[in-house]
Amino acid sequence: MPTPLTVVGIGNAIVDVISHAEDAFITQHKLNKGTMTLIDSDQARALYSKMGPGIEMSGGSAANTIAGLATLGGQCGFIGKVCDDELGDVFRHDITAVGVKYATPPLNEDPPTARCLIVVTPDAQRTMHTYLGASVELGPDDIDADIIGGAQITYLEGYLWDRPKAKEAFRTAATIARESGRKVALTLSDVFCVERHRDSFRELIDGHVDILFGNEDEMRALYQTETLEDAFSAVRGECGIVAITRSERGSLIMEGPTLYEVPAAPVDRIVDTTGAGDLYAAGFLHGLTRGKHLAECGRLGSLAAAEVLTHYGARPECDLNEWIAARSA
Amino acid sequence: MPTPLTVVGIGNAIVDVISHAEDAFITQHKLNKGTMTLIDSDQARALYSKMGPGIEMSGGSAANTIAGLATLGGQCGFIGKVCDDELGDVFRHDITAVGVKYATPPLNEDPPTARCLIVVTPDAQRTMHTYLGASVELGPDDIDADIIGGAQITYLEGYLWDRPKAKEAFRTAATIARESGRKVALTLSDVFCVERHRDSFRELIDGHVDILFGNEDEMRALYQTETLEDAFSAVRGECGIVAITRSERGSLIMEGPTLYEVPAAPVDRIVDTTGAGDLYAAGFLHGLTRGKHLAECGRLGSLAAAEVLTHYGARPECDLNEWIAARSA
Numbered sequence: 001m002p003t004p005l006t007v008v009g010i011g012n013a014i015v016d017v018i019s020h021a022e023d024a025f026i027t028q029h030k031l032n033k034g035t036m037t038l039i040d041s042d043q044a045r046a047l048y049s050k051m052g053p054g055i056e057m058s059g060g061s062a063a064n065t066i067a068g069l070a071t072l073g074g075q076c077g078f079i080g081k082v083c084d085d086e087l088g089d090v091f092r093h094d095i096t097a098v099g100v101k102y103a104t105p106p107l108n109e110d111p112p113t114a115r116c117l118i119v120v121t122p123d124a125q126r127t128m129h130t131y132l133g134a135s136v137e138l139g140p141d142d143i144d145a146d147i148i149g150g151a152q153i154t155y156l157e158g159y160l161w162d163r164p165k166a167k168e169a170f171r172t173a174a175t176i177a178r179e180s181g182r183k184v185a186l187t188l189s190d191v192f193c194v195e196r197h198r199d200s201f202r203e204l205i206d207g208h209v210d211i212l213f214g215n216e217d218e219m220r221a222l223y224q225t226e227t228l229e230d231a232f233s234a235v236r237g238e239c240g241i242v243a244i245t246r247s248e249r250g251s252l253i254m255e256g257p258t259l260y261e262v263p264a265a266p267v268d269r270i271v272d273t274t275g276a277g278d279l280y281a282a283g284f285l286h287g288l289t290r291g292k293h294l295a296e297c298g299r300l301g302s303l304a305a306a307e308v309l310t311h312y313g314a315r316p317e318c319d320l321n322e323w324i325a326a327r328s329a
Numbered sequence: 330m331p332t333p334l335t336v337v338g339i340g341n342a343i344v345d346v347i348s349h350a351e352d353a354f355i356t357q358h359k360l361n362k363g364t365m366t367l368i369d370s371d372q373a374r375a376l377y378s379k380m381g382p383g384i385e386m387s388g389g390s391a392a393n394t395i396a397g398l399a400t401l402g403g404q405c406g407f408i409g410k411v412c413d414d415e416l417g418d419v420f421r422h423d424i425t426a427v428g429v430k431y432a433t434p435p436l437n438e439d440p441p442t443a444r445c446l447i448v449v450t451p452d453a454q455r456t457m458h459t460y461l462g463a464s465v466e467l468g469p470d471d472i473d474a475d476i477i478g479g480a481q482i483t484y485l486e487g488y489l490w491d492r493p494k495a496k497e498a499f500r501t502a503a504t505i506a507r508e509s510g511r512k513v514a515l516t517l518s519d520v521f522c523v524e525r526h527r528d529s530f531r532e533l534i535d536g537h538v539d540i541l542f543g544n545e546d547e548m549r550a551l552y553q554t555e556t557l558e559d560a561f562s563a564v565r566g567e568c569g570i571v572a573i574t575r576s577e578r579g580s581l582i583m584e585g586p587t588l589y590e591v592p593a594a595p596v597d598r599i600v601d602t603t604g605a606g607d608l609y610a611a612g613f614l615h616g617l618t619r620g621k622h623l624a625e626c627g628r629l630g631s632l633a634a635a636e637v638l639t640h641y642g643a644r645p646e647c648d649l650n651e652w653i654a655a656r657s658a
Binding site: 020048049051052053054055056057058067085086087090093094095097098112313315317 | 349377378380381382383384385386387396414415416419422423424426427441642644646
């Protein structure tokens with residue numbers, strides 16, 4: 001029998017195309033700075049033709065988190081759909097190269113593997129446009145009940161909610177996890193994603209999610225509150241642990257009546273914020289699956305996030321354990 | 330009538346897959362550190378499956394030089410073959426995004442676009458394994474006589490010599506350029522490439538090449554001499570300008586009896602040496618096409634090379650003119 005996994009992620013299987021540009025590019029093309037916008041294949045072609053030279057790297061929110069967890073030493077799995085094409089090969093190679101179990105069968109025909117066109121401005125903010133391609137073909141059949149039932153935590157990205165079939169897969173997985181006495185974690189992904197799916201997110205969180213990740217804007221959008229405190233009041237009692245990232249102000253972790261404030265880890269120069277939230281979740285879940293105190297989970301999250309802030313792309317470029325150890329003396 | 334180009338490059342159209350590894354990886358897989366080895370598609374698959382997570386970026390030696398020249402403001406062209414596939418799109422996008430004229434029609438069927446698997450070790454050395462794929466389908470029909478005849482300099486990479494059809498394209502282009510009273514530049518590419526093609530390289534250089542680029546090992550291998558000085562003696566009279574890069578010791582430029590010694594540009598931390606020689610040639614040719622003194626051409630070469638040493642990949646990540654200006658005060 002295979003070793004049960006610590007965390008299984010379910011999300012969009014995406015290759016990022018990262019390019020830098022001045023702020024004028026954002027203004028000129030009327031892009032929504034700092035957010036993620038869904039685009040179709042024609043829009044993707046049009047935007048790509050205007051972007052500067054790029055670098056391609058595996059991405060996808062939950063996939064980034066799982067890759068981070070695996071480099072920290074966790075036995076992890078990922079479920080997400082690529083096409084049997086060159087970018088699909090890249091995605092599969094990169095996630096399995098860090099030891100993640102990844103067995104979702106690829107599509108044998110169109111649509112192609114998903115790609116996210118990312119424009120990074122000099123302030124290190126990333127503006128993302130995603131063509132979901134093969135990703136949205138993920139369905140309930142791709143959910144392996146044995147894997148989900150055996151894993152300590154099933155980690156779901158909010159972005160999956162954007163397509164009915166993937167949403168169904170998402171719900172199937174959450175149900176299996178809960179029925180097996182396992183934990184379910186959810187990341188809210190993006191403020192517009194929250195706006196699109198507010199009601200069904202709230203329905204899911206109320207009693208079906210154990211660990212919730214998000215940032216301040218997403219939490220306020222979710223509960224339609226002015227302040228983060230009010231959002232905390234709304235979610236308290238519905239969800240066991242809530243971890244909220246606040247950029248350079250670190251994170252806030254709520255567990256029932258208790259709130260922990262965790263500082264951000266210092267970074268010499270922030271190059272690209274892509275994946276910072278994803279890696280925060282990786283560090284956090286790494287601590288949690290090892291029974292660490294929540295404040296320590298937050299500290300590990302801050303450190304893992306700091307690493308991906310120092311370079312382009314959302315996957316760690318060095319041994320995360322060494323990175324954390326060097327900053328924990 | 331279109332504006333004549335300053336430099337047209339002819340070379341392999343390649344996407345690099347860059348991954349880092351400890352020296353143990355090089356030893357374990359018996360790789361030839363610091364060199365370029367040609368591999369077939371099965372070997373590429375086998376090596377890729379052992380490599381860690383990668384980043385994909387456009388590459389190719391002459392293509393890197395031309396992309397560098399274009400970011401410096403030159404009106405440049407590139408001739409090289411991709412397949413009509415995803416990596417081919419990446420290559421085409423990246424080179425045209427910096428303003429390079431690139432009109433070589435892609436293959437519509439296999440082999441796929443060429444890729445170079447690059448392992449970067451902690452000492453910043455890169456070890457390259459290239460699957461040439463569609464690149465080797467470049468032939469004399471792809472050589473546009475008007476473009477070559479109109480460009481100030483036709484720049485050829487030695488790697489093209491590895492396949493008869495591409496070599497024929499190479500010779501066709503050199504003949505057109507010479508007959509139009511234009512200059513021909515050649516880069517030796519790699520010491521093993523020189524070993525493979527010593528006689529035909531020497532035949533070409535003797536009277537058909539105006540500007541020769543290489544490093545010390547390549548020059549000594551080409552003329553089978555113990556010292557670089559002896560190699561210079563051998564080439565003197567056969568080729569107008571010879572520019573030899575010497576890593577941290579900068580470069581030596583020979584023109585007839587005169588030798589210029591140019592220091593390397595200082596770099597805080599060398600991350601990856603991939604493309605340093607290619608960008609040296611870009612800076613050098615940028616100076617040359619603007620009528621600069623050879624010592625100044627060398628200085629521009631050193632500065633352009635320094636930029637790509639500071640990050641992964643062989644294409645500049647910032648505005649090279651700004652980079653050079655900031656270091657020329």
